Amino acid sequence: xxxxxAFVTLLGALGMLxxxxxxxxxxxxxxxxxxxxxxxxxLANPVAAALxxxxxxxxxxxxxxxxxxxxxxxxxxAAQTARPVQRWVSVALVAALAFGAVKLVLTSAGLKDLARSxxxxxxxxxLQKVGTTLFAEHLLGFEVxxxxxxxxxxxxxxxxxxxx
Amino acid sequence: xxxxxxxxxxxxxxxxxVGKVVVVFLSVFLLASVWTWVERRGSAMIQDRxxxxxxxxxxxxxxxxxxxxxxxxxxxxxxEDLVPEAAxxxxxWLAPFLAFVPALMGFAVIPVGKSFVCDGVTYHLSxxxxxxxxxxxxxxxxxxxxxxxxLLAAWSSNNKWSILGGMRASAxxxxxxxGISMAVVAVFMVSGGYDPAEVIxxxxxxxxxxxxxxxxLGFLVFFTCMFAETNRLPFDFAEGESEIVAGFNTEYxxxxxxLLALAEYSHLMTASALIATLYFGGWQVPFMADPPVLLSxxxxxxxxxxxxxxxxxxxxxxxxxRYDQLMHLGWKILLPLSMANLVFHAWRMSQGH
Numbered sequence: 001x002x003x004x005x006a007f008v009t010l011l012g013a014l015g016m017l018x019x020x021x022x023x024x025x026x027x028x029x030x031x032x033x034x035x036x037x038x039x040x041x042x043l044a045n046p047v048a049a050a051l052x053x054x055x056x057x058x059x060x061x062x063x064x065x066x067x068x069x070x071x072x073x074x075x076x077x078a079a080q081t082a083r084p085v086q087r088w089v090s091v092a093l094v095a096a097l098a099f100g101a102v103k104l105v106l107t108s109a110g111l112k113d114l115a116r117s118x119x120x121x122x123x124x125x126x127l128q129k130v131g132t133t134l135f136a137e138h139l140l141g142f143e144v145x146x147x148x149x150x151x152x153x154x155x156x157x158x159x160x161x162x163x164x
Numbered sequence: 165x166x167x168x169x170x171x172x173x174x175x176x177x178x179x180x181x182v183g184k185v186v187v188v189f190l191s192v193f194l195l196a197s198v199w200t201w202v203e204r205r206g207s208a209m210i211q212d213r214x215x216x217x218x219x220x221x222x223x224x225x226x227x228x229x230x231x232x233x234x235x236x237x238x239x240x241x242x243x244e245d246l247v248p249e250a251a252x253x254x255x256x257w258l259a260p261f262l263a264f265v266p267a268l269m270g271f272a273v274i275p276v277g278k279s280f281v282c283d284g285v286t287y288h289l290s291x292x293x294x295x296x297x298x299x300x301x302x303x304x305x306x307x308x309x310x311x312x313x314x315l316l317a318a319w320s321s322n323n324k325w326s327i328l329g330g331m332r333a334s335a336x337x338x339x340x341x342x343g344i345s346m347a348v349v350a351v352f353m354v355s356g357g358y359d360p361a362e363v364i365x366x367x368x369x370x371x372x373x374x375x376x377x378x379x380x381l382g383f384l385v386f387f388t389c390m391f392a393e394t395n396r397l398p399f400d401f402a403e404g405e406s407e408i409v410a411g412f413n414t415e416y417x418x419x420x421x422x423l424l425a426l427a428e429y430s431h432l433m434t435a436s437a438l439i440a441t442l443y444f445g446g447w448q449v450p451f452m453a454d455p456p457v458l459l460s461x462x463x464x465x466x467x468x469x470x471x472x473x474x475x476x477x478x479x480x481x482x483x484x485x486r487y488d489q490l491m492h493l494g495w496k497i498l499l500p501l502s503m504a505n506l507v508f509h510a511w512r513m514s515q516g517h
Contacts, residue, residue: 023319024255030312046297053305057312062338064315124297127358 002042009035026064030057044124176285184291192271195472196429201233203429203476210480236422243418248321251415255320260416260423263313267430270303270310274437275360277447277461289447289461294361300348301358303438304341307393310431311337314395314412317424321415329411332401332487339494340392346502347386350509351375351442364446371450376443379509383443385502390435392494395428397479401487436471440464 012032019025033056040049105111134142169176201216205228208215216229225231247256273296277289288294292302311334318330352358354375355366367374376383392399403411413424440446444467447460455463485493 021252027255027312027316044297047301050298050301050305054301054308057305057308058338058341064334126297127299127301127352 002039005035005038005042007035008032008038022067023064026060026067029060033057033060047125047127047130180287184289188271188276188291189268192268192430192433193426195433195469196426197233197237198230199429199432199472199476200236200425201230202473203479204232205229206473206476207480210477240419240422245418245420248323248415250322252320252322255316256415257420259313259317259320260420260427261313262316263310263427264423264430266306266309266313267427267434270306270431270434271437273298273300273302273360274434274441275364275446276464278455278457279361280457288361289457290360294359296359299358300352300360300363300438300442303434304345304348307431307434308337308341310393310427313424313427317416318412321412323415325408325410326412326414328408329401329403329414332404333395333412336392336395336399336401336490336494339491340389340498343385343494343498343502344389344393346499346506347379347382347389348442350379350382350502350506353506353513354378354509360441360446363442364448367445367448369445369448369451369453369455371445374443374445374448379443379505381501381505381508385498385505386442387439388493388498390439391475391478392490394431394435394475396432396475398482398485399490400484401490404484406484432472432475433468436468436475437464439471440467 009032012028012030012035015028016025016032019028033052037049037052040046040052169179172179205215207213216232217226219229219232219235220226221231221234247253272291275288275290275294279286279288279294281287292298298305314333315330318326318328318333321327351363355363357363357366363375371377391397395401395403401411403413405411408414413421416424446467447455447464449455449459449463452459
């Protein structure tokens with residue numbers, strides 16, 4: 001199962017990068033998010049999986065809509081000049097990032113906990129647990145995020161609607 | 165079942181699971197195709213016509229024109245399969261499936277009857293057993309995906325009318341999803357769980373404790389939004405045939421068109437099942453605390469089919485809205501109403517503690 005979902009995720013991501021057609025690229029992105037949702041399910045977190053699909057599929061939908069509305073060609077344009085330096089710099093940066101991420105995971109405390117056996121497995125995540133965690137332990141962060149989103153929403157309305 | 169399992173070299177659990185998947189999805193599929201006939205007969209009844217009554221089963225039995233289904237199916241299969249010259253071929257093929265599969269998948273989480281115990285093993289009558297952790301978030305997630313089928317069908321046809329239809333469908337979906345979610349959150353809050361089994365259990369067997377009586381406002385919002393979500397009249401802007409020919413399926417013919425139509429009806433079935441589960445006590449039989457399993461299934465089916473019929477009924481009763489009226493209704497009426505519903509029930513719960 002893990003291999004299947006990992007393949008869906010990776011192939012979707014690759015397709016998104018390589019596709020010239022913007023809408024097909026958007027669809028590949030949906031496939032990627034599906035794969036990630038599957039991985040969440042395997043990690044015993046069905047709530048995150050469901051929210052992943054609800055939030056991201058809705059978001060990409062809006063992106064795809066923007067593409068249809070704003071762009072006429074639907075095709076990516078080729079670069080006017082080759083940029084060899086930028087290419088190598090970006091490859092080096094990505095390699096460094098990937099190396100750092102893998103190293104972080106391999107040295108994290110969570111991995112050592114996995115090696116321990118005999119302890120009871122934590123139960124699957126439920127919506128109730130998410131709610132209590134959000135409102136009991138991360139209340140400040142939650143409220144700040146809420147205010148930030150509200151500000152963004154007010155800003156968006158104010159920018160697009162000059163005469164209210 | 166043990167015998168069957170040993171015959172097939174598997175475990176009874178797997179046989180039960182596969183059986184459930186096949187039976188549930190096949191019946192939804194069949195009901196969806198029967199509903200194309202119900203729609204035509206129903207519209208004929210409402211408009212004082214006769215409707216399809218000519219097709220004969222094996223050239224002999226005219227069962228109220230029901231064999232029209234088979235005739236239509238055969239016709240669609242053998243029609244020439246045309247793909248427009250300028251269409252994006254791959255997506256044009258993919259779109260009907262992308263529309264059909266989510267419409268059917270949403271049904272997986274809905275319990276069609278009471279769970280029962282047989283030989284010490286509990287059997288649940290839903291494809292995804294209760295306690296799967298996705299609960300009613302799952303149909304919401306899957307329902308949101310259905311619009312990709314419509315949008316892709318529209319975009320890949322490379323036709324201005326199709327694009328207009330697809331844009332309208334997706335804009336409708338994005339706007340109405342918020343109203344639906346808010347209404348459903350109020351249900352989650354009052355029942356204290358988001359698994360359909362818990363929601364049904366919390367509603368009890370008395371009709372006045374069902375959520376339709378306890379949250380009439382939430383029900384109205386959810387019910388109205390479902391029409392937009394399933395692209396049914398009065399909100400079927402994806403294919404307003406008086407305005408944009410046939411909208412997103414203008415370029416579709418033969419079996420691909422049939423799949424798109426079936427997707428709409430499967431969506432309708434899933435939506436009716438959701439309404440029955442969330443607001444009408446699911447499989448609960450009125451005034452029976454502990455109904456027999458078969459009766460509970462019959463009760464669920466009766467509720468679901470009733471709402472499926474209401475969808476048909478309303479389609480042939482109300483005229484289509486105008487597009488700006490639809491947006492106005494969604495953002496300025498339904499969304500505030502469902503928010504008011506949520507806040508009111510939160511306030512009542514806080515008073516109760």
